[in-house]
Amino acid sequence: MIKKYILPLIISAIIIVNLSGCSNGILKKSTASIITSSMQNKESKSKDSTGADSNKQINSDIQEKNHNKSTPETNTDIKILKDTKKNEVSKKRKVIVIDAGHGGKATLEKEPIAPGSTVMKEKDVGGAAGVSTGTPEYVVNLNVAVKLKNYLSKAGYKVIMTRTSNNESLGNIARAEVGNKTNADLVIRIHADSFTDSSAKGASMLVPDGVGYSKDISSISKKYGRIILNTLVSRVGMKSKGIITRTDLTGFNWSKVPVILIEMGFLSNPDEDRLLSSDSYQDQIAQGLFKGIQKALLGAES
Numbered sequence: 001m002i003k004k005y006i007l008p009l010i011i012s013a014i015i016i017v018n019l020s021g022c023s024n025g026i027l028k029k030s031t032a033s034i035i036t037s038s039m040q041n042k043e044s045k046s047k048d049s050t051g052a053d054s055n056k057q058i059n060s061d062i063q064e065k066n067h068n069k070s071t072p073e074t075n076t077d078i079k080i081l082k083d084t085k086k087n088e089v090s091k092k093r094k095v096i097v098i099d100a101g102h103g104g105k106a107t108l109e110k111e112p113i114a115p116g117s118t119v120m121k122e123k124d125v126g127g128a129a130g131v132s133t134g135t136p137e138y139v140v141n142l143n144v145a146v147k148l149k150n151y152l153s154k155a156g157y158k159v160i161m162t163r164t165s166n167n168e169s170l171g172n173i174a175r176a177e178v179g180n181k182t183n184a185d186l187v188i189r190i191h192a193d194s195f196t197d198s199s200a201k202g203a204s205m206l207v208p209d210g211v212g213y214s215k216d217i218s219s220i221s222k223k224y225g226r227i228i229l230n231t232l233v234s235r236v237g238m239k240s241k242g243i244i245t246r247t248d249l250t251g252f253n254w255s256k257v258p259v260i261l262i263e264m265g266f267l268s269n270p271d272e273d274r275l276l277s278s279d280s281y282q283d284q285i286a287q288g289l290f291k292g293i294q295k296a297l298l299g300a301e302s
């Protein structure tokens with residue numbers, strides 16, 4: 001399965017390298033994306049028989065390696081490949097980082113809230129818990145994150161999770177670094193809210209407001225955040241509490257790539273708590289976020 005693709009991949013790499021003569025980081029990134037995109041399309045055709053997401057990562061790794069190798073090919077080979085891949089190479093594969101908020105245990109060690117800042121904040125004070133169900137926020141966050149990952153992966157996005165179990169505890173700089181290192185098109189942080197007044201309900205979208213590295217990505221983050229929140233609330237039928245800009249979130253201020261944080265509803269509200277613990281509601285939220293991400297990223301390209 002993997003072997004079969006190596007030759008076309010080498011050829012893809014050569015064509016694109018020849019066409020672009022890429023030597024800087026930006027071009028390298030775009031060619032790598034194009035190559036993984038063409039593989040992605042191929043894989044989606046055979047996915048019924050394998051259904052294995054892990055193959056994608058392995059294949060991506062192989063493609064990255066092949067991209068760095070050069071072997072001579074004939075013009076005929078290149079022409080055939082160009083014809084068959086014409087449509088496929090035009091689709092760039094987007095990278096989405098999903099950051100399921102909090103973890104099974106709090107980490108009270110402190111870290112600076114922005115690059116160069118002397119203001120320190122705990123890495124993770126721990127999340128909220130459902131007022132009726134007692135379900136911890138980190139459980140709801142990861143459940144929705146995994147469902148969202150599945151929707152995005154099936155649609156051809158490259159998805160990276162900051163955590164995949166409830167035993168992991170990460171600081172917010174470490175979470176931001178996942179997006180930075182993968183040069184993500186979008187980092188979406190998944191959280192649920194809590195408030196002293198149990199009648200408070202609805203979803204809000206937190207976005208960065210120009211502190212630290214985030215000054216370069218705050219306007220695009222706000223644009224994505226607005227589209228994704230609007231799509232989510234209209235699909236799920238929940239109340240919108242709107243866009244909230246934040247200058248005090250470590251995970252925003254250390255981000256060099258577009259980043260948003262969805263508060264999916266209030267665990268301090270008995271009704272929303274019960275909903276947020278239900279598998280079908282979590283699925284609705286994941287679908288709403290997925291549709292919103294598609295709208296935001298496709299809209300941004302056109």
Ligand SMILES: [Zn+2]
Pocket residue numbers: 101102127128137191192
């Ligand atoms: Zn939270």
